Amino acid sequence: MSSPDKIDVRYVAHLARMHLADGEVARLQPQLEQIVGYVQQLGELNVEGIEPTAHAIPVQNVFRADEVRPCLDHDAAMQNAPLAREGQFIVPKIIE
Amino acid sequence: MNYIANVGLEVHVQLKTRTKIFCGCPTTFGAPPNTHVCPVCLGYPGAMPAMNAEAIRLTVLSGLMLGCQINPASKMDRKNYYYPDMPKNYQISQYDQPLCLGGGIEITLADGSKKKIGLTRIHIEEDVGKNMHFTASSGIDFNRAGTPLMEIVTEPDIASADEAMAFLEALKEILAYGGVSDVNLEEGNLRCDVNSSVRPAGQEKLGTKTELKNMNTFKGVHRALSYEIARQISELEKGGRIRQETRRWDDLAGVTLAMRSKEEAHDYRYFPEPDLLPIVLTQAQVTEWAKALPELPEKRRARMMSDYGIPEYDAGVLSADKALADYFEATATLVKNPKAASNWIMTTVMAKLTELHLTIGEVKITPAQLAKLINLVEAKTINLPTAKEIFELMFAQGGDAGEIVKAKGLAQVSDAGAIEKIVDEAIAANPKVVADYKGGKEASFKFLVGQVMKLSKGKANPALANELLKKKLG
Numbered sequence: 127m128s129s130p131d132k133i134d135v136r137y138v139a140h141l142a143r144m145h146l147a148d149g150e151v152a153r154l155q156p157q158l159e160q161i162v163g164y165v166q167q168l169g170e171l172n173v174e175g176i177e178p179t180a181h182a183i184p185v186q187n188v189f190r191a192d193e194v195r196p197c198l199d200h201d202a203a204m205q206n207a208p209l210a211r212e213g214q215f216i217v218p219k220i221i222e
Numbered sequence: 223m224n225y226i227a228n229v230g231l232e233v234h235v236q237l238k239t240r241t242k243i244f245c246g247c248p249t250t251f252g253a254p255p256n257t258h259v260c261p262v263c264l265g266y267p268g269a270m271p272a273m274n275a276e277a278i279r280l281t282v283l284s285g286l287m288l289g290c291q292i293n294p295a296s297k298m299d300r301k302n303y304y305y306p307d308m309p310k311n312y313q314i315s316q317y318d319q320p321l322c323l324g325g326g327i328e329i330t331l332a333d334g335s336k337k338k339i340g341l342t343r344i345h346i347e348e349d350v351g352k353n354m355h356f357t358a359s360s361g362i363d364f365n366r367a368g369t370p371l372m373e374i375v376t377e378p379d380i381a382s383a384d385e386a387m388a389f390l391e392a393l394k395e396i397l398a399y400g401g402v403s404d405v406n407l408e409e410g411n412l413r414c415d416v417n418s419s420v421r422p423a424g425q426e427k428l429g430t431k432t433e434l435k436n437m438n439t440f441k442g443v444h445r446a447l448s449y450e451i452a453r454q455i456s457e458l459e460k461g462g463r464i465r466q467e468t469r470r471w472d473d474l475a476g477v478t479l480a481m482r483s484k485e486e487a488h489d490y491r492y493f494p495e496p497d498l499l500p501i502v503l504t505q506a507q508v509t510e511w512a513k514a515l516p517e518l519p520e521k522r523r524a525r526m527m528s529d530y531g532i533p534e535y536d537a538g539v540l541s542a543d544k545a546l547a548d549y550f551e552a553t554a555t556l557v558k559n560p561k562a563a564s565n566w567i568m569t570t571v572m573a574k575l576t577e578l579h580l581t582i583g584e585v586k587i588t589p590a591q592l593a594k595l596i597n598l599v600e601a602k603t604i605n606l607p608t609a610k611e612i613f614e615l616m617f618a619q620g621g622d623a624g625e626i627v628k629a630k631g632l633a634q635v636s637d638a639g640a641i642e643k644i645v646d647e648a649i650a651a652n653p654k655v656v657a658d659y660k661g662g663k664e665a666s667f668k669f670l671v672g673q674v675m676k677l678s679k680g681k682a683n684p685a686l687a688n689e690l691l692k693k694k695l696g
Contacts, residue, residue, distance in 0.1 A: 141489060143304060180297050180494030186502045189275035192239050195246025200257045203264065212354075213255035214361030217306040220353055 133158050224423040225458070227451045228431075229380035229416065230342075233393065234371045235403045236349070236411040237280045243348050243370035244271030244314065244498075251409045255363035263348075263368035265309030271497050273298075277370040278321065278501060279511055280402040281346050284372060285322030286515060287400050288341060288393075292508050296321050298495040303488065307351040307362055315373075317492040320345035321501070326377075327396070328520070329388040339389050340377035347371055366410075378417070378428060383447040386416070390440050395519045399544045413438045416447055419464070420454045429454070430464040434471055434478060446471035450478050522547060530560035539568050545582045546572075552589035557596045566596055570610065574617055586620040587613075595623035603627065605684055638690065641674070641682050645690045648673040659695060667691070 139146045209216035245262035261269035299317035322344035328336050349369035354361040380386050397403045419429035437443045469478040519541050526537040540550045554560040599609045612626050659666035674687045
């Protein structure tokens with residue numbers, strides 16, 4: 127496989143909700159490309175006839191019975207909330 | 223120019239499980255905010271999801287009822303995006319290996335013809351939290367986060383608002399029959415996104431589509447879609463073009479409005495969910511589950527028509543709800559005339575349910591008790607007005623119709639001698655009316671029948687009273 131396409135660092139940072147200074151973008155650009163390029167070495171392997179897998183271990187169908195378990199106490203659930211009101215987590219106004 | 227609309231629906235249905243899809247928090251509706259939450263559904267770092275087996279079984283059952291292929295190998299994926307109602311910043315869903323593929327529902331069009339609306343797929347995913355809006359902030363309740371949903375995606379086969387409505391009603395009926403969802407719209411058990419486009423007749427390629435998000439009433443879907451199809455056509459006729467966008471239905475104003483457009487297209491970066499293992503369904507497992515499948519509405523309608531000799535209309539009304547159909551069949555098998563059972567249930571019983579906001583399951587009269595009442599009428603032991611009175615009593619307190627008739631002395635008088643006496647009385651007491659009748663006034667006869675019924679305290683056999691009165695007035 128060829129070298130990675132040029133990574134749009136600003137776009138990737140936006141997807142991760144990170145704010146980067148111009149200097150940081152310049153520094154991260156070659157670093158990210160190096161990392162992705164390293165992983166892309168895998169593309170050199172011949173995987174013909176090998177089924178894609180989403181997991182490294184051959185285990186499937188791990189299920190839980192539909193039985194109610196205790197929930198968190200409401201006060202405990204809210205204790206990390208920076209802001210709360212009427213039992214709810216308060217966030218900046220959502221505009222649709 | 224003629225235009226053709228192509229509409230596809232993405233219907234989110236809440237599965238009828240006791241607990242959430244990845245944790246043991248209950249799914250019961252209406253709890254105070256953030257009381258049905260735990261580290262898993264609040265998205266705490268390190269908390270591990272565990273798949274609810276029942277969510278899989280109910281989705282597979284749905285797939286079987288909707289004619290889908292059950293995917294032998296399925297997996298969960300992460301769909302990444304930021305929104306305050308989703309604590310993990312990703313939703314666990316299914317991307318390229320959903321549980322069910324294909325399938326469809328046959329709907330009946332206004333002209334009576336049938337049309338198949340194809341399904342693309344059904345996948346399972348977790349619901350998000352609920353937002354509440356205050357003046358300067360928004361509040362989040364995570365009770366609903368992690369509720370198991372199946373998303374049923376249709377092909378763009380729907381051509382009008384009426385067809386969309388027919389599809390949703392048929393879908394709701396089937397899912398309720400199968401007991402896979404409560405399909406309670408008020409509680410948000412069924413919500414849908416509506417994708418629609420229009421194209422000039424003769425053009426093969428579909429037009430640009432718009433998406434209406436999160437519709438939660440069928441009437442809303444119908445109104446919004448009627449508006450949206452007309453809007454797109456008029457836009458094209460003016461020489462304009464349709465923008466691919468998400469629109470919102472404003473129910474008060476009766477219009478769809480473009481939502482603030484996102485700066486860039488969605489980039490969900492789906493990847494396999496590392497915390498959940500693949501789902502492999504064997505044919506044996508699916509066959510075992512399929513044993514729980516009920517007879518579907520369409521089939522039941524046809525069977526009820528042939529088993530009980532009731533008209534198509536009756537069968538349609540009675541089969542729309544599984545519990546109602548069960549009630550009817552239990553009653554119908556115990557009466558001599560099943561059509562009478564159908565009449566009683568469709569009019570008297572259903573009127574009561576509507577009046578008192580009850581479901582058939584809450585009715586105190588058992589099918590056996592109702593059948594007895596109907597048989598008393600059929601045997602002419604009591605007349606219909608008396609039967610309705612007894613029904614009222616039974617509806618309030620239950621009980622046996624025969625015993626109520628005995629206790630209250632309500633048995634119909636079919637003894638010609640006794641009725642004759644009453645007829646004589648009525649004639650004697652109303653000489654002027656009798657004279658009017660003899661002079662040709664037909665309405666006077668009805669009055670006299672009424673007098674006979676009144677004097678008999680409603681117990682006279684009306685047909686016999688009619689007959690005797692006619693004879694006497696000769």
